[in-house]
Amino acid sequence: MASFEVKGGNKLKGEIYPQGAKNEALQILCAVLLTPEPVRISNIPDIRDVNKLIELLRDLGVTVERNAPDTYTFTAANIDLDYLETEQFVEQGRAIRGSVMIVGPMLARFGKGKMPKPGGDKIGRRRLDTHFTGLEKLGAKFNYDTPDSFYGVEADKLKGAYMLLDEASVTGTANILMAAVLAEGTTTIYNAACEPYVQQLCRMLIRMGAKITGTGSNLLVIEGVEKLHGTEHTMLPDMIEIGSFIGLAAMTGSEITIKNCQIPELGLIPETFQRLGIKMEFRGDDIFIPEQDKYEVDTYIDGSILNISDHTWPGLTPDLLSIALVVATQSKGTVLVHQKMFESRLFFVDKLIDMGAQIILCDPHRATIIGLNKNIPLRGIRMASPDIRAGVALLIAALSAEGTSIIDNVEQIDRGYQNIDGRLNALGADIRRI
The missing domain is CATH 3.65.10.10 (Enolpyruvate transferase domain)
Incomplete structure (x- = not known):
């Protein structure tokens, strides 16, 4: 079984190409x-x-x-x-x-x-x-x-x-x-x-x-x-990987350009991350994420808490809820994440809580995230990847955290992300496969 040793706190910079879907x-x-x-x-x-x-x-x-x-x-x-x-x-x-x-x-x-x-x-x-x-x-x-x-x-x-x-x-x-x-x-x-x-x-x-x-x-x-x-x-570029890179840039305060995104095929994905406070620019078919020290969650017109939920297309794909959830942990504001389709997909939040995130798991389908506004960084811990998307969410959390994290069972991440450690290290991350 392989693991990632992740030293957090580095800002990343550069261009990255999403893999095929x-x-x-x-x-x-x-x-x-x-x-x-x-x-x-x-x-x-x-x-x-x-x-x-x-x-x-x-x-x-x-x-x-x-x-x-x-x-x-x-x-x-x-x-x-x-x-x-x-x-x-x-x-x-x-x-x-x-x-x-x-x-x-x-x-x-x-x-x-x-x-x-x-x-x-x-x-x-x-x-x-x-x-x-x-x-x-x-x-x-x-x-x-x-x-x-x-x-x-x-x-x-x-x-x-x-x-x-x-x-x-x-x-x-x-x-x-x-x-x-x-x-x-x-x-x-x-x-x-x-x-x-x-x-x-x-x-x-x-x-x-x-x-x-x-x-x-x-x-x-x-x-x-x-x-x-x-x-x-x-094949199209992988929309889940594109969303993951958007979330990664925000969590680590990094300046990243995601190349050749086929933006018209992304549906609600860019808008969802923009509502979490993430700035982005569309440059042709590229998405530029500027360095951003803090980001503030949007609310509804009446001031009520933002609810991010999955739905069949053209709704938000459920594969990105794990990424949205981890991004919300360092936002300014509160978010309710509602995972409608799968009842076990939010159970990875116990790892984020151990890292210092403020999350209430309401039931198997809903979690309330109280953003730390980057005033209190997450801390590195040892954890295991339960599935592909949660594994990458934990990797993003580890890259933003203080100290060193160990993520076990990274074969789960390898099932869906091509050479993720090598590609992120090329941007300045510090991930070692052990």
Whole structure:
């Protein structure tokens, strides 16, 4: 198990480029299974979850060629369906959450797909009912092996159908969409997720020959086609990493330029951090965060306490609530953070309290943060990273703290952030991997 030794208190300065989007990568990589022709994908992040999915695809029979550090060509011409029955597949599938999205493409192209209960962050219940209910409406037969926690779907032929999703699940929408593009007839998906990553998947599938209308809305209409062909695709920068860097700059009083942000795709993220008092300038497609010794939280028109909560797109992504929470600890003012989607995601605040933050955990979904206005710096402690986003929030706290912190279990951070210690050290941070 690796750890970070972090010496806090340094101001950072310079330019940093966000990696390719992790959550987009997991969808796009699964989509290569829809065609036997080559698919070239650029701006792929070199992170643990993505690399594990690439390894799974390779073992499944996909030919993988690395053209550049962030660019791969995938050719799914010779898929080994027997591999789905192996213990190695079970181990790989359980290692990452995004592996569930191979089920839709496999079902559409080969008539069967299966997957062990996937792993990922321990942030609360993340049900898969939406995925399989949608696939059943397309004509698939669903099987669940309770003792082995194994999901399976089979169909001789998928047929288009109307469906109203019970939740706007991003991965569920992606899975159903990838199955529907090869189904016979018309599929209508209402209450579809419309995150930029799903929009990117739609654009890629359209370039492959799919017929999809409604991209960017919560109503997708898909006219099934007989086959798809190869394409090229470039992924968006990771919006969660961009938000993390904005928060990092504010907490450490640093001057940072975040390059090539694709600002129109960020939704409410810049505005949310501006309401926390963080100044920023948009310079073309770059975000410049000036050095700022203190920042004051906004209030509502009637003077009531600012409430930052997550919601389905175009609301604020839940992946940034941990970052917003840690930023609020050193603000001037009080903030209520309301994490609606996952009931275990706020439990990391006990580490921040140990560091000196003033936080009241109201219940598993809500925390009230009383900002210290940078009058009392956080103090370094030893702690462990519980999940990807909380891990980076703790790293940001450690970089702003007095003294030295040790963050254990940084493999969680590595799952979502590419060479984060090396990139931040290049800006002046003092992080040592031990």
